[in-house]
Amino acid sequence: MLAGATRSKALYRVLGTLLGAVASVILVPNPASAPELLTVVIAHWVTVCLS
Structure with missing residues (x-):
């Protein structure tokens, strides 16, 4: 009954984790x-994610 919602939520969590990992590899080095500058970059990333 809730399998579809659980799979959807799991997919969004996996995609969010992958996006965060890619962003950190690109933005942090x-x-x-x-x-x-790193603090400003991370603050902007968080702002984009919360918008």
Whole structure:
């Protein structure tokens, strides 16, 4: 009965995890030597994700 909803939720969680992993691999290495810039980049990423 709830199998469809459970699978859908699981799929969204897996896709979200993969998207977050790809974003961190792309975004973090470049400004890693500048902590202030890294903080700004992460803050913008979180803003985009919450919008």
